[in-house]
Amino acid sequence: MESYFRYIPHTKEDVRRMLEAIGVRSIEDLFGNIPQQQRLSKPLDLPGPLSEPDLLSHMEGLQGTLFSSFLGGGAYRHFIPSVISHLVSRSEFYTAYTPYQPEISQGTLQAIFEFQTLMCQLTGMEVSNASMYDGASSLAEAVSMAARVTGRKKVLLSQAVHPEYRQVIRTYLDAEQQEIVPIPYLKGKGATDERVLAQCLDEDVSAVVIQSPNFFGVVEDFQGVAEKIHEKGGLMVAGFNEAIAYGMLRPPGEFGADIVAGEGQSLGIPLSFGGPYLGIFTTRDKFIRNMPGRLVGETVDLEGKRGFVLTLATREQHIRREKATSNICTNEGLCALMATIFLSCLGKKGLRELALMNLSKVEYAKKTVSQIEDCKIAFSSPTFNEFVLEIRGNPEKVVKNMMTEEILGGLDLVRFYPELDHHLLVTVTEMNTKEEIDRWAEVLEKAMK
């Protein structure tokens, strides 16, 4: 018997009896509606079927190689407590659909309610949705929402926002025919140029998008930014791609941001070569009805018992159809659950301590590397857990040389910023030990020669 039969229970006898009950003679007859010339006349050209042991060994052979890593840039290697993988492996969680039947989905619903609360606390905002696809699409949806709220079609976009997020915003906005005005970063500082920002800010601007920590790891100074934007009637959209930073940094909500949208992968979600990740989206109460995505709310049942339901669904595609606030339907529920468990484990003290350890490690790396001739910290602004390093020689070659020592030394920035052609983005988290950082610096020095 073929191995795939373990997923399909029908025996020959079952099929015979079922066909008889339906009143047809063969399986073929069930497809009688499909004109003969539209039927596939030959089998699909696919490999398999493979048994479980054969497939497992095939998959093992496809795995990538893991080196000592100093890569970040929107995807981070953090410690993931064992608890998370165990709990999200409970199949009542992962084999359920969207909680449309609340009486038998209280687990998912309560967990999302907790997630929404945690995201509000983390970002300093008033309301959070149940998650988006990823940080990039979440930020793009934030920009679309700002256009809906303000009725304007011009966006000021900091060039220190993650370059791939900017590309996604551009793709989304092309369809909506909006204008994007790039706001440069300051050459010596790596922070968004506030003077240019102020010059470009006018009464046509729907949103100003700034990210902190930005793509260079720089902590942007949000002080007073929202006030200037609000004066002109626009919205402040704050992005982020390293959520752990908010264990320490004052959240955008406290600076008056209107929408906070970013990436939550750092919160207990594995790197998985770029996805699935977790789009976070929080905003102000007054914008609830303009928000994209699902929302879970608290209510009571017939007997007065507390329970949770999907609510304000009339914003969504399945009800409002062509007038919906977004076409999003599936979100990243299980990743949101991972983040919720992660933050529950770390708690108030843990997240702060983790953030502090990241900062301490990056400061140690900066100190170590600045003793090397031909290396320079490119930007003077404060950073969280990554920084831009200016090096001598061709960064592509340097990175390659370091690979021979099984180290991924940093991200060559020239692919995103042609002007940063001697620059690496270096990320250091709690996972990089002191010895590893020392060795990285040593190998880097050799690799530049």
Added chain:
Amino acid sequence: MKDIKDTGLLQDEPLIFEQGGEGRKGYSLPRWDVEQVKEEERIPSHLLRKELEGFPQLSEVEVVRHYTRLSQWNFGVDSGFYPLGSCTMKYNPKMNEEVARMRGFAHLHPYQPESLVQGILKLMHGLEGYLAEITGMDRVTLQPAAGAHGELTGMMMIRAALQARGEKRKKVLVPDTAHGTNCSTSAVASYQMVEIKSNEKGVIPPGKVAELMNEEVSAIMVTHPNTLGLFEEHLAEIAEIVHRKGGFVYCDGANLNALMGIARLGNLGVDMVHLNLHKTFSTPHGGGGPGSGPLAVKEELIPFLPVPVIEKEGETFRFDYNRPKSIGRMKAFYGNFGVLLKAYAYILSMGAEGLKRASEMAVLNANYLMTGLKGSYYLPYDRPCMHECVFTDRYQEKDHVSTLDIAKRLIDYGFHPPTIYFPLVVKGALMMEPTETESKEGLDRFIETMIIIAKEAEENSDLLRQAPRKVKVRRLDEVLAARKPKLKWNRDQSQ
């Protein structure tokens, strides 16, 4: 303290914020091997936060018990029969979960040099090829994170393709049986939606399409088989009409589970189709995601695919970013890789014959279900169905019992209800999709239960209107939830 109640194993469980105690922790950090810096010396103090107001403080065991208990209030495919129409709730193979956790997949950074991830690129390139083969299309992007995301990618590509021809078209044709996402996607992509009425047989009449199709229309969005579970028998003819006027045919592939190895959309004139890997290709729904919605397209549309695309040169795989006509990017990195590899493993474990068998058994199960329920529930389109069938509450109306009541009563019998009140063209719809992974005995039990419920509706309809009773919570007050939205926990409002 909370009241102590005899709730049995269902238990009451407060929110995570209402538990724990000051100073408890459920984590352990790596040892401190570098000097602990003072944050205020590195970052200006006005940029630092005070405390994480409201954050929980719990031990590990408290966290584990909390989420274990929550999970027990959920119903998943592993709990029982889940005939949710349009969602293809088939069994999620456990092996695929194992695979996704392998270190060389789970811990890979997306910016790792291509030379270290050749196996990964080979896998993705392979999956693209398999999906193209299954749908009869020419090229696939794996980037979209979900079905609706795939739709949006597709509509943006159509816009770009028309622009490249120097054309700007404003409208999209969408049948009244469409998923809500089709309508909102066209709107998000700045298209004006024109609705096509389906005919008395539940399919799109080509005559209507011919009437509405003109140089203003960029595309038609069809679902095939459609949301009534019917084969759109005129699709090829419709495609011809649309193509003749220079439009494109977009297909929502949510219902591909009926067609694998049987008919290919590419041969029916479809220009692009998105697939829901979390439906047809067995990856779990995760309580609402993550999904994956690859988009398969015909030759003419390849230049417009999002960047990057994976190219094979000799035996080496690489990402190609240099594609001037591309619409750009739909998300960061390359797609939901952790989902992609489960779909890849599924396809390999099934092979061509296994996938065909899956579609055949899915259609057999749906027709068996339809036959078994015909006498007890009203069947608005009484003809052989594909992978799902749609009933209504018309026979129960006289007893003042609605689709919602029938659905809720099913919960008392241990089943997940079908999709209700969709598609919109059918009043009080009950849309059932059994999938191929349900056994005959399982279906028999469900049919018998549905017949019992139909009887209850006549004899003791309160049983239905009061349902469900045997659950963690009874019917919830959705009006209160929407009138006074409470979307997060608040210390002062705590119970």
Added chain:
Amino acid sequence: MEFPEELLYSKDHEWVRDEGNQVTIGITDFAQSQLKDIVYVDLPETGSEFKKGESMGVVESVKTVADIFSPVTGKVVEKNLELKDHPEYVNKDPYGKGWLLKLEMKEKEELRELLSHQAYQGILSEES
């Protein structure tokens, strides 16, 4: 179901009370019963202007949203602020406490195109 004689009605299920230069607008008893429990009413800012037939806002229940179409051309001079906290007034008292807004009319003749209570009820019986 009630349809007061002194009011005028639109095919989109709004009622209109003629008050000289301005009109008060709401949704009919039939409309509220179809929508069921109303949870939110979104009304335009005072001062905004609408042509006849344009959407001025929405009435939302748990599972549906209905547009409020302007039955006449005019400018919003007042809106029912109480509905913010009490959307249920639209269900409980559609012709009284559940009124939506007052419009200053541009073209008084437009009122002639609206329906009497009998004509409106005629339409309803056709629809059902």
